[in-house]
Amino acid sequence: MSKSSMGRRSFLKKSALMGGTAGAASLIAAPAVLAQAPKVIKMQTSWPSSNIWQEMAQDYADRVNAMSGGRLQVDVLPAGAVVAAFQVLDAVNDGLIDAAHSVPVYWYGKNKAASLFGTGPVFGGSAETMMNWFYEGGGKALYDELTQDIMGLDVDGYMGFPMYAQPFGWFKEPVTTVAELEGFKYRTVGLAADLMAKLGMSVAQLPGGEIVPAMERGVIDAFEFNNPSSDRDFGAQDVAKNYLLSSYHQASESFEFLFNGLMMEDMEPDLKAILIHGVEAASTANKAKAARRYSADLKYLEEEAGVTVTRTSTEILDAQLAAWDELIPELEADPFMKKCLDSQRAWVEQVSYYELMNAPDYALAFERYFPGKLSM
Structure with a gap:
């Protein structure tokens, strides 16, 4: 038996034999820890x-x-x-x-x-x-x-x-063409501001809590935040009635x-x-909470709050991608941003190829069991 083993065993033996004040002290000290x-x-x-x-x-x-x-x-x-x-x-x-x-x-x-x-x-x-x-x-x-x-x-x-991909947002009137966006005072944040500017919009970057008051004062006349639950919480349905889902600005x-x-x-x-x-x-x-709450609040907005819910038109979505095409070379003038974008492109090319090739058409199955609901 090694000296270290003997030393440890001797220590344990002495500890086991110790009683009285030492044992009591350990019991008293434990709760303090x-x-x-x-x-x-x-x-x-x-x-x-x-x-x-x-x-x-x-x-x-x-x-x-x-x-x-x-x-x-x-x-x-x-x-x-x-x-x-x-x-x-x-x-x-x-x-x-x-x-x-x-x-x-x-x-x-x-x-x-x-x-x-x-x-x-x-x-x-x-x-x-x-x-x-x-x-x-x-x-x-x-x-x-x-x-x-x-x-x-x-x-x-x-x-x-x-x-979940962010909606294009809230508008006072229906919007289906790029020409209709010209001159809109629109709230968004980040590079989405640069993107929407290329579509002819005037952009204000505001925190979520300032959006509806700005809409009420006319500082903006259209906006996006993120999801049906947050939008409902802000009272978006009280200042606009046209809600466009689907967008490439923050997806x-x-x-x-x-x-x-x-x-x-x-x-x-x-x-x-x-x-x-x-x-x-x-x-x-x-993610689980969002699935339950976002879908329930979208249902409320559409069925009880009088909001018209539609998907953003293909024309506007195509224009967003074209705007990204213009914006990307400007971003890549910065070496670090180019390094990030190169990394992201390589990842998406590899991973999304697999994801998209492997994914069944969920919309086809949904339409089979809930016919007509997707025809917006």
Whole structure:
């Protein structure tokens, strides 16, 4: 038997024989360890408290709190609680908040490349395709290069919940042609603003909570945000009655979970893993919640709120792709953006080829069992 084994065995034997005050002390000390206060992580979102996305951020917090056995407590705050909706990146970097729940396009004004991590050109891949690129196609490394090396930020970010493609949006009158879009004052964000400008629209970039008031004041006369539930929560149906689904302006977006870099470095390894992999758990939960709520709220908008729901015309969709064709060479003048776009194209060509070739025509099956519903 080795000396180390003998030493360990002797220690265990002595420990077993110890009683009285030593044993009592250990019993008294144990509850004190268990009763340690959890590490509180202050996470602010970019969403109003009434928005479904605030619920989705809370879904993340609930899972992290549960998986950590009470050692972590994520406190979720709405937009404006500490900083404005578009300022969470700086707040995380500066340590004003520990984490944020947002989207990269909200810091597009700092670096246009932010839009490539959710609202960039659509090469034929869905939001799920592009979130897969982030984790399996080199996207995370490029994201870290942008945020940490190019921008010099002390942040660590992860993508979660591949969103359904965003509707073209809300209009006061039906819109079917590109000519009808000329001069529209339209709300969107990120590279979608550049895209819509090429279609003749005048674009305002506003946080979600400012959209309906701007519509009421005439600051804008058409807008998009993201989905039927958020749009209903904002009261979109009270200021417009024509809702156009389907668009290429933001068809591949995911949430961004941002963490302060210093906090993550100091975090115990198992708790750090819970924070990171909690994004994956929340992503699944968010997708399921969105499927139920978005579809139910679309039904409400159409059947009870008097909203006319249609698909965006093929003419406008073709024009959006043509506008991307114009915009992409301008973006590629920046070497980093070209590197990102080259990576995304290669990923989409490989992965979406398989996805599209393999996918059955779901619309054909839907029409068979629910005839007439898709004839919009």
